[in-house]
Amino acid sequence: MGEKKKTTIIHKVLDGEASKSETRILKRSLAEDPATKAEYEGLKRVSEISKKVPEPAPDPDFKKRVLKGIQQNPPPKA
């Protein structure tokens, strides 16, 4: 398996989009090749950490500001 294809399969697995055969190929590669394992772990961690990034704290005044902003504009017509 080429490097590029292997990396694509890793991304597909992380996205939950890999086929059964692709998942099998990656599992085998993870068991046999430390470089693949390191690449997989690194990308998986980036993906996991990105999901921990919180949204900005809710701002109760945000909606008020938007509604005030739109009231200064003519209402849309369907």
Place this chain on the structure above:
Amino acid sequence: MNEPQDTILIKRVLSGDIQKYGLLVDKYQGRIRNLAYMMIGNQHDAEDLAQEAFVRAYRALPKFERKAKFSSWLYQITLNLCKDYLKAKSRSARSTEEEHLEAIDAGPRDLAVDDVLDMEMSQKMREAVSKLPKLYREAFILREIQAEDYEVIAEATGVSADTVRVRAYRAREMLRELLAKDVDTFWREKAAKEKAPRN
């Protein structure tokens, strides 16, 4: 609230019930404020851009084609505003580095001590994301941080889902390199914290 409910709300807004637009703002404000913040790296300006995105979406609502999702359309408006902002900024003399330093003030307040590690890592992630090329950055934020489908991102960015995939993949790889040391330290400290006896 799902997409058909968005459509119902939009119809009500278009028939003159402006307050129903508030429900759409409630639903999407977190995602839109976060997208703007992560795209431009300045929380104060991101708030203004997010607000402007909702106002522009409202004004353009009669032109909204319902074959697209409202969320994709709103993302598209926000990304366009971010692009204009970044273009204007790159023309101005202000240093991007200075912007990035300003950016590190997001996230919920009143954090538990246990969350400190996560917050520190989140800040590093934000900084690293802000260093990605713009097209990779938007794909990564929408896919990984906002957990959107590739099809939704494709609608928002005007390219194919496969192109978005390639950009998101490349962004992950670049972040893996940018954050290599920080990520290792984070997981090591996290593991040590879990092993340590609790008070």
